[in-house]
Amino acid sequence: MTEAPVVVIADDDADIRHLVGVAVHRAGATVGASVADGAAAWQAILDIGPDLAILDVAMPSMTGLQVCRSVRSDPCIASTRVLLLSAAVQPVAIEAGLAAGADLYCHKPFSPRSLATQIKDLLAAKVAG
Amino acid sequence: MAVADRVLSPRQAAPYRTDSVSSFVRHFARDPNSVLERQLCMASTYLLSQLLFLIPGVSAIYLMPVLAAGGLMGAATVGAYFLRAPAVPHRVAMLIPLIDIVAVGLLRAGTGGVGSIFTFMLVLPVISLGVEPGRLPMLIGGPVTVAALLLPVAFDSTQLGDGQWSRIIFGPLILGLTCLSVNELARRLRSRVRVVQRLRREQERLLEEARDNAAASAATSALLRESTNELVSVIDAVTEQAIVGTDRNGRVDVFNTGAQKMLGIAAHDAIGRSIARFDGFDELTPSLQMFLTEVRSGAPQVRDWTYTNRNGTELSIKVAVTGRRDAAGDVDGFLFVGTDVTADREQARMKDQFVNLISHELRTPLSSILGYLELLEDDEETPLTAEQAQYVGTIERNANRLLRLVSDLLFTAQVESGRFQVQEQLVELHSVVAASIDSARPVAAARGVTLRMAACEEPVFVSGDPMRLAQAVDNLVSNAVKFTPSGGRVAVTLGTDGTDGTDGTDGARALISISDTGVGIPADEVDRLFSRFFRASTASANAIPGVGLGLSITRAIAVAHRGQIRVASTVGAGTTFTLDLPQVRVPRAGGSAGVPAGLPAALSATAHAG
Numbered sequence: 001m002t003e004a005p006v007v008v009i010a011d012d013d014a015d016i017r018h019l020v021g022v023a024v025h026r027a028g029a030t031v032g033a034s035v036a037d038g039a040a041a042w043q044a045i046l047d048i049g050p051d052l053a054i055l056d057v058a059m060p061s062m063t064g065l066q067v068c069r070s071v072r073s074d075p076c077i078a079s080t081r082v083l084l085l086s087a088a089v090q091p092v093a094i095e096a097g098l099a100a101g102a103d104l105y106c107h108k109p110f111s112p113r114s115l116a117t118q119i120k121d122l123l124a125a126k127v128a129g
Numbered sequence: 130m131a132v133a134d135r136v137l138s139p140r141q142a143a144p145y146r147t148d149s150v151s152s153f154v155r156h157f158a159r160d161p162n163s164v165l166e167r168q169l170c171m172a173s174t175y176l177l178s179q180l181l182f183l184i185p186g187v188s189a190i191y192l193m194p195v196l197a198a199g200g201l202m203g204a205a206t207v208g209a210y211f212l213r214a215p216a217v218p219h220r221v222a223m224l225i226p227l228i229d230i231v232a233v234g235l236l237r238a239g240t241g242g243v244g245s246i247f248t249f250m251l252v253l254p255v256i257s258l259g260v261e262p263g264r265l266p267m268l269i270g271g272p273v274t275v276a277a278l279l280l281p282v283a284f285d286s287t288q289l290g291d292g293q294w295s296r297i298i299f300g301p302l303i304l305g306l307t308c309l310s311v312n313e314l315a316r317r318l319r320s321r322v323r324v325v326q327r328l329r330r331e332q333e334r335l336l337e338e339a340r341d342n343a344a345a346s347a348a349t350s351a352l353l354r355e356s357t358n359e360l361v362s363v364i365d366a367v368t369e370q371a372i373v374g375t376d377r378n379g380r381v382d383v384f385n386t387g388a389q390k391m392l393g394i395a396a397h398d399a400i401g402r403s404i405a406r407f408d409g410f411d412e413l414t415p416s417l418q419m420f421l422t423e424v425r426s427g428a429p430q431v432r433d434w435t436y437t438n439r440n441g442t443e444l445s446i447k448v449a450v451t452g453r454r455d456a457a458g459d460v461d462g463f464l465f466v467g468t469d470v471t472a473d474r475e476q477a478r479m480k481d482q483f484v485n486l487i488s489h490e491l492r493t494p495l496s497s498i499l500g501y502l503e504l505l506e507d508d509e510e511t512p513l514t515a516e517q518a519q520y521v522g523t524i525e526r527n528a529n530r531l532l533r534l535v536s537d538l539l540f541t542a543q544v545e546s547g548r549f550q551v552q553e554q555l556v557e558l559h560s561v562v563a564a565s566i567d568s569a570r571p572v573a574a575a576r577g578v579t580l581r582m583a584a585c586e587e588p589v590f591v592s593g594d595p596m597r598l599a600q601a602v603d604n605l606v607s608n609a610v611k612f613t614p615s616g617g618r619v620a621v622t623l624g625t626d627g628t629d630g631t632d633g634t635d636g637a638r639a640l641i642s643i644s645d646t647g648v649g650i651p652a653d654e655v656d657r658l659f660s661r662f663f664r665a666s667t668a669s670a671n672a673i674p675g676v677g678l679g680l681s682i683t684r685a686i687a688v689a690h691r692g693q694i695r696v697a698s699t700v701g702a703g704t705t706f707t708l709d710l711p712q713v714r715v716p717r718a719g720g721s722a723g724v725p726a727g728l729p730a731a732l733s734a735t736a737h738a739g
Binding site: 019058091113 | 501
């Protein structure tokens, strides 16, 4: 049996971080780090090299988009899956997220049940890829 | 005005003099042929000639003729004085020189006959006759002169000796020729004088005309100046709008106070310069030619322009450009009217930012509420009691309502700021309408409202955003349910306007109608129904919850899809909303166009609430 996939969670709201953590557990993965800002998220991704990063977009110090671009531009961790989780629902915001290299863009509010499914799918795709 | 001055000046420079000497001179100058004038010359000569008697050897042989000559000369002078008026006919006036000639004849007779020294004095009256217009004076003067020359012979016939005949013949001949020459010269002179006089009259007439024209033109230019002053004062009184006028080449000729204030450029720095050469106009310049070509073709142009003034402050200026037309109606220049919208833009930006912030800040706690509620419901280890499940369901429903409100507010702000754009894709409306009915069904069931769907069998396609179209239909269906009392009915129909596309594709419309048997909308409120935050009086009276955003959003969605929304309502009987969208024809596998004709053929779904 292989090890459980590792996920880094970044959101400036602690309740949301915990909720996302529940979804991650339900998806059968473990939370490698749960941080409150973009810079910490980037550091955690560099330190841990997670399978998946679930990032809020509007965060202090570095936005989710900036973190996502940094991940995509670093060849060592470029295979990390990125899921953006944002309260911005305008088409332009979604386009900007996907343009930054995110694998998936999810809206807030979200259903923990369906988020768990999406996490599972993303991780399965990573294994398959 | 300057023209008038020049015309008037000669008159002012020649004032009338009233002193007696000049009056006398002018009197004679007026008629150079004056009889009196000539007679005065003759009389003077006569008087001077009397001095000849002082020469030794010259004396009066016969006293009587000499005295008679003096008498005649005096009489002629007195007569000339009375005949001096220009109105006296020439035929009367010519008597004077004739008398002179007779007087000279008598003088000669009295002073030595044919050889008299006084013969020369005949020249003056002969010339005087010659000066008279016409040949008549000469014809009369000829015999009189010959008679005068022969007069001495009457006193002393011995004088007619050898060689005297030649004098008698050649004397009148020479005098006659002199007279004829003078007559001809005088005639020519008179004709010239007439020409000169005619020219002078003509000149005076022209002068008068020019004076009149100058006066008229002065009046016109005064009017023009007055209206120009008025226009300039009006344009300059505009201090909050920049008004810049240019000629057809973009050279500035109007630069009002508002322009000086807004752009920080003094009028004297702007006038006469090309508008393309102004500092800070760089953004405007590259597109200026294209822009002006559009204006030239008759379409006024409005665009936003960012201008950096001398203090480095960036201004947002809304510029409207229109063509200035000449009398022939051709574009002869351009008028730029600029309004500073920096504050408006800043306000709109802050409002936008505020709405986005609020929307984000409200969504975050709602995310937690809805997420944790789901965790509660999903907890398999400690399932909720029936009562708890009901409470959680209530919380969840209200949280969702709050979420919809936040979304509606955000969407309204987007529409208002013009940032709402449809992400178009092919949408089949059966699924959209069915989904809306499904989501409204629980509420309808709870309220005791019957919800039916009637749709045509053929698929109906439109081009648009499926989420937004669903939102529009959701709004209309949930409204209908909300405004229909228990026991009422809501019918949703999907169809087309029946245009089969054989006469062109543009006419084909997809129609979604939502009819209810609800409270209805008063006729005078129908127009305001789609305004933001407007709520029909029947809504408030029946305590139906809502903030008044749904219909304004629904219409914004319809308009963004090149469609429209219609409403027909009777208070107490019900309301029908019709969403009318341009239909897209999609060829079916069979090859014929998939545009269904006619109205719904069958009821494909019904839902009865209990």
